[in-house]
Amino acid sequence: LSHYKSCNLGCGPGGGVITRYNFRKVVRKFITTIQLLFGRNGKRRQHFQLFNSTSFGENDLLFRDMTDKLVVLPDDVDVSQVLGLDYVALLKGLGHEGSSLEDSVVRWCCISHAEQKKCEQWALSIKSDPLVCVRGVSMRDCIKRIKKDEVDAVSLDATHSYVAGKCGLIPVVTEYYGRTCAPAEGSAHLETDVFPSVAGVAVAKHSSRNIFMGNLGGRRSCHSHLYSPAGWLLPYTHTLSLEHNNSASCDPNQVFDEVFWKGCLPGSQGNLCKVCMGGTGEAATKRCSDNHNERYYGNMGALRCLVGDPSGKSYGEVAFLEQHSLHTNILSLSSSGWAEGWTSSDFELLCADGRRAALSEWESCNLGAVPPNTIMTRPVLAARIYNFLIKSQETLGANPNSEFKLFESHQYGESDLLFKDATRCFVHTSHMEYRTILGEAFYSHVENVFNCTHSDILEFCNKDVCSAF
Numbered sequence: 001l002s003h004y005k006s007c008n009l010g011c012g013p014g015g016g017v018i019t020r021y022n023f024r025k026v027v028r029k030f031i032t033t034i035q036l037l038f039g040r041n042g043k044r045r046q047h048f049q050l051f052n053s054t055s056f057g058e059n060d061l062l063f064r065d066m067t068d069k070l071v072v073l074p075d076d077v078d079v080s081q082v083l084g085l086d087y088v089a090l091l092k093g094l095g096h097e098g099s100s101l102e103d104s105v106v107r108w109c110c111i112s113h114a115e116q117k118k119c120e121q122w123a124l125s126i127k128s129d130p131l132v133c134v135r136g137v138s139m140r141d142c143i144k145r146i147k148k149d150e151v152d153a154v155s156l157d158a159t160h161s162y163v164a165g166k167c168g169l170i171p172v173v174t175e176y177y178g179r180t181c182a183p184a185e186g187s188a189h190l191e192t193d194v195f196p197s198v199a200g201v202a203v204a205k206h207s208s209r210n211i212f213m214g215n216l217g218g219r220r221s222c223h224s225h226l227y228s229p230a231g232w233l234l235p236y237t238h239t240l241s242l243e244h245n246n247s248a249s250c251d252p253n254q255v256f257d258e259v260f261w262k263g264c265l266p267g268s269q270g271n272l273c274k275v276c277m278g279g280t281g282e283a284a285t286k287r288c289s290d291n292h293n294e295r296y297y298g299n300m301g302a303l304r305c306l307v308g309d310p311s312g313k314s315y316g317e318v319a320f321l322e323q324h325s326l327h328t329n330i331l332s333l334s335s336s337g338w339a340e341g342w343t344s345s346d347f348e349l350l351c352a353d354g355r356r357a358a359l360s361e362w363e364s365c366n367l368g369a370v371p372p373n374t375i376m377t378r379p380v381l382a383a384r385i386y387n388f389l390i391k392s393q394e395t396l397g398a399n400p401n402s403e404f405k406l407f408e409s410h411q412y413g414e415s416d417l418l419f420k421d422a423t424r425c426f427v428h429t430s431h432m433e434y435r436t437i438l439g440e441a442f443y444s445h446v447e448n449v450f451n452c453t454h455s456d457i458l459e460f461c462n463k464d465v466c467s468a469f
Contacts, residue, residue, distance in 0.1 A: 010086075011084075011086075012084075012087055013082065013083045013084055013087055014064065014067070015063065015064055015067075016082065017031065017070065024075070028072050031070050031072055032072060034050060035050065035069060035070060038050040039051070039069060039070075040068060040069065050062075050063065050067075051063055051064070051065055051066075051067040051068075052065060053065055080148070085147045085148060085149070085168075086147075086168050086378075086379075088149070090379075090380055104129045104130060104384075105129065105130045105131075105132050106129055106130070106131050106132070106152050106153065106384070106385065106388045107132045107134050107150075107151040107152045107153075108122075108131060108132070108133055108134065108151065108152070108153055108154065108418070109134055109136045109141075109142035109145055109146065109151040109152075109153070109154040110133050110134065110135055110136065110418070111135075111136050111137060111138055111139065111141070111142065111290075111291040111292065112283065112291040112292035112293045112297075112414075112417075113279075113282050113283040113292070113293055114283065114292045114293075114409075114412045114413060114414045114417055115291075115292060115417045115418055116133055116135055117412050118409065118412050118417045118418055119131070119133035119418060120133055121403075121404045122392070122404060122406065122418070124404075125395075125396060125402060125403075125404040126391070126392045126395050126396065127391075127395050128387075128388055128391035128392055128395060129384075129387075129388050129391075131388075131392075134150070134151045136151070136154075137289070137290065137291060138267060138289075138290035138291055139154070139156055139157070139160040139227070139290070140160070140163070140227075140267075140290070140456070140457040142154040142156075143156070143160065143163060143164050143167055143169065143376075143457060143461075144457065144460060146164075146169060146376070146377060146378060147167055147168065147169070147378070147460075147461070149378070152377055152378070152381055152385060153172065153375055153376065153377040153381070153385045154375070154376065155175065155373045155374070155375045155418060155419050155420075156373060156374060156375075156376055157227075157228055157229055157370075157373050158229045158370055158371040158372070158373070158374075158438055158442060158446075159227045159228065159229050159232070159233055159446055160227060161371075161373070161374045161376060161434055161437070161438060162434070162438060162443065162446045162447070162450075163227070163450075163455070163457055163458060163461070164376045164434070165376075165433075165434035165435065166458060166461050166462070167457070167458075167460075167461035168378075168379075168461070169376040169377060169378060169379075170376060170377065170378075170379050170382055170430065170434065171374045171375070171376055171429040171430055171432060171434050171437060172374075172375045172376065172377055172382050172385045172386050172389065172429070172430050173374070173375050173386060173389055173390075173426035173427060173428055173429055173430070174195055174372050174373070174374045174375070174426070174427050174429045174437055175372045175373045175374070175375075175419055175420055175422075175423040175426065175427075176190060176192075176195065176196070176372070176423065176424050176425050176426065176427045177195075177196045177197070177198060177324065177372060177420070177422045177423060177424065178196045178424060179424070180424070181424045181425035189390065189425075189426075189427075189428065190425055190427055191427065191428060192427055193432070193436075195371065195372045195427070195437065196372070197369040197370055197371055197372065198230075198322050198323060198324040198369075198370045198372075198420075198422060199230075199322065199323040199324075199362055199363070199366040199367075199368070199369060199370065200229060200230030200231075200234040200235075200320065200321070200322060200323070200366060200367040200368050200369075200370050201230070201320075201321065201322070201323045201326070201349050201350075201362055201365070201366050201367060202235065202318055202319070202320055202349065202350040202367060203303070203306060203318070203319045203320075203321065203326070203347050203348070203349060203350070203359075204306075204317065204318050204319075204347070204348055204350055204356070205306065205307075205317075205346060205347060205348075206345065206346050206347060206348050207346075208317060211317055211318060211350065212350060212354050212355075212356065213238060213239065213240065213350045213351065213352055213353075213354055214239050214240070214241065214242050214354050215241060215242065216240045216241050216259060216260065216317075216318055217240070217241030217242075217243045217259050217260075218241075218260070218261045219260060219261060219316075219317040219318060220260065220261060220262055220263055220275055220315065220316040220317045220318075221256065221259075221260040221262075221263035221264075221265070221272075221275075221316055221317070221318055221319075221320070222263060222264050222275070222296065222301075222302040222303075222305030222306050222316035222318065222319040222320065222321075223235070223256070223263065223264065223265040223266075223272075223302060223319075223320050223321075224266075224297070224298050224299055224301065224302045224320065224321050224322070225265070225266040225267050225290055225297055225298060225301075226253075226265055226266060226267030226268050226290055227267070229370040229371070229442075230299075230320060230321055230322045230367070230370050231265070231302060231320045231321060232252050232265065232320075233252065233445070233446060233449060234320070234367040234368045234370070235252070235256075235320045235367060236252035236255050236256070236449070237367070237368070237445070238352050238367060240255070240259045240260075241259045249452075250448065250449060250451075250452040250453070251449075251452055251453045251454075252449065252453065253265075253268060253272070253453065256272055257270065257271060257272060260272070262274040262275055263275050263316060264276040264277075264288070264294075264296040264301075264302075264305050264314075264316065265288075266288055266289060266290050266291070266294045266296065266297040266301070267288070267289075267290030268288065269288070272288075273287060273288035275296070275305060275314050275315070275316055276288040276294055276296050276305075276314075277294065277295040277296055277309055277314055278293075278294060278295070279293035279294060279295060280295075292414045292417070295309075296314075298414065298415060298416055299321045299322050299324075299325055299326070299329060299415050299416060300325075300329045300332065300414055300415040300416075302316075302319040302320065302321040303319060303321065303326070303329050303330065303333070304333070304338055304339075305319060306318070306319040306347075307333060307338070307339050307342060308339075310338070310339065318350065320367070322370060323359075323362045323366065324420065324421075324422040325415050325416065325420075325421050325422060326344075326359060326362075327344055327359070328410070328415070328421070329415055330342055330343065330344055330346075330347070332410055332415070335410075336410075336413055344359050344360075345358075347359060349361065349362060349365045349366070350365075351364075351365035351366075352365075352366075352367060369442075371437065371438045371439055371442050372420075372437070373419065373420055373423075374429065374434065374437055375389065375426070376434070382430045383430070386428060386430055389426055390426065390428075392406070393406065393425060393426055406418075406419065406423075407419055407420070407421055407422075407423040407424070408421060409421055
């Protein structure tokens with residue numbers, strides 16, 4: 001019985017005192033007064049103990065005997081803040097045996113104008129449950145919205161999957177980047193617990209011959225986005241500049257701010273936003289937004305940042321991104337009209353040991369492995385989201401001539417929209433812990449970093465999951 005903290009059915013809210021709205025001030029005053037007199041440290045607790053029932057021969061009379069104190073709540077507190085978002089989500093999930101439209105709709109979180117367009121095409125192309133595309137502003141925002149029951153699911157990179165796991169969300173499926181998705185005999189879908197990773201790399205222009213890992217101090221940097229594994233987590237673990245002791249801090253934001261002159265790290269602030277461009281047209285947004293509306297966001301955006309904008313004013317000297325779509329993104333520079341004439345031979349990788357190498361040598365010249373993206377949701381929705389995704393995959397896979405491709409994004413002017421373009425299929429992982437999917441080495445690494453990095457989203461999560469007032 002002493003192991004109840006690690007062996008339980010979940011955490012839930014304690015009891016509460018309720019009253020009529022027009023009687024609340026009287027009750028608040030009464031609760032405050034009786035606790036001052038008869039609470040745990042009350043002035044007259046020798047005469048009567050408010051939170052002790054033993055003298056009456058029972059337990060938990062009026063209040064639970066384990067109560068430490070009653071917290072008086074202000075008027076503007078929502079019931080979900082008192083009960084906890086996880087508990088409210090479970091309550092909403094009760095009694096949903098029917099087939100009403102509200103219960104069958106899947107609300108997908110999109111973080112940009114381009115993702116919204118792709119999501120809407122997805123909704124028009126499938127025959128499974130209705131899909132509604134809901135606009136968020138970042139992966140962190142989507143995690144919050146799922147917790148608040150404003151959306152249902154989103155695909156998250158490995159670092160954000162860690163955050164979502166800490167926030168009480170669970171995996172549904174994981175993106176699979178292997179060469180084939182052929183299922184085993186007797187199985188309808190690929191089932192595996194081995195997930196191919198992608199590689200994080202540092203890239204410089206071939207013409208910038210004096211740039212190496214170790215002498216990046218004072219230069220301009222391009223990062224895919226805040227908290228991204230390849231653009232934020234992995235670069236910080238390597239010696240970026242011999243002149244700057246980046247091992248002195250375990251906060252990547254502080255390391256980058258000290259090492260680089262300026263850069264573009266979408267989602268950050270200060271000098272690490274000065275190279276960013278913002279968005280135009282329908283995707284107009286302020287500079288440094290943590291989504292594809294920022295033209296230097298993501299793997300495609302970091303490459304654009306390295307090449308520079310058409311005016312040649314906003315550019316970087318080194319880009320930190322993922323290798324999997326690099327060649328395709330280089331070709332897209334011309335086809336999208338961003339910049340003409342660039343080929344793979346115009347870029348080189350910066351190796352951790354100080355060498356430079358061709359892009360084709362990424363297996364021996366990279367900054368580390370990046371675990372796959374995972375689609376995550378609230379526990380009560382896992383089965384429904386899984387069925388929706390598998391039906392969607394089957395419907396679209398059965399029609400190879402369909403204009404809509406679930407794992408392609410370049411027709412929308414970006415890369416890795418909703419899912420990574422390297423994805424071949426989904427693998428069922430709702431029976432697995434998110435920690436297992438990430439791998440112990442990556443999990444420990446990201447946990448150590450977040451232990452000393454300020455994060456609003458983790459503060460939000462920690463307040464809600466089994467928290468006390």
